[in-house]
Amino acid sequence: AQKITQTQPGMFVQEKEAVTLDCTYDTSDPSYGLFWYKQPSSGEMIFLIYQGSYDQQNATEGRYSLNFQKARKSANLVISASQLGDSAMYFCAMRVNNDMRFGAGTRLTVKP
C-alpha cells in the first residue's frame, strides 16, 4: 500500500524569502508520479509541479522546484521568492498506476 506524509500542518514565511514544504512517501512500486497542488480558500486544486520516479533531474516550474531524493523517499517543494498570493494549502500527492493519494496538507502563510 502506498502512503504519503506531510508533517508540517502550518508554515510561515516572510514575503520574498524561500520556503520548503516537506513530503515523504512510501511505495513498493518502482513506477510512480509525485505531484504538488495548491488549494486556495476558494477550493480549487491548482497543479504546481510533477516529478516522475524515473526522472533524473529535479522538476522546476518557475518559482517552484521539487527536491526529489529517491533514496530517502522525499519530494519536498521549494517555493522561491514567496509572494502574498502563495498563502494557501499545499498538498503533496503520489500516483501509482491508476490510484492517486494525497498527504494531509500544509497551510502556508506568507507574511508581508
Add this chain to the structure above:
Amino acid sequence: GAVVSQHPSWVICKSGTSVKIECRSLDFQATTMFWYRQFPKQSLMLMATSNEGSKATYEQGVEKDKFLINHASLTLSTLTVTSAHPEDSSFYICSAWDRGRQPQHFGDGTRLSIL
C-alpha cells in the same frame, strides 16, 4: 483555462433530496475519473475511481448505494448523492486523467450543504 468543468459549484437542499454533480473534461478524453470528498481543514479522500463504460471502484467505507457514480462517456462522469442527509454535507471534487498525460486535472469542486 479550465480543462475540467464541475457543476454545480454550490448546492443547498433539504434532507432526503438526491443531488447530482457533473464532471466534464473539456479538451481531452478522460480514461479515468476520480471523485474525492474533503472535510474542512482536511485532505482529499478518494471516494471512487471510474473508468468509461465500466462500474466504479469504491474505496472501503464508501457506500455504493449512497454515492452513485456514472461514467457514461470519455468526457462526462456524474456523482449522485442519494437521499442526502446533513452528514453528507461536504466539499466534493472530481478529477480527470488521460493515461499517459500529465497532470491529473481537477474540477473546481462542489460545496454541498444539506439542511
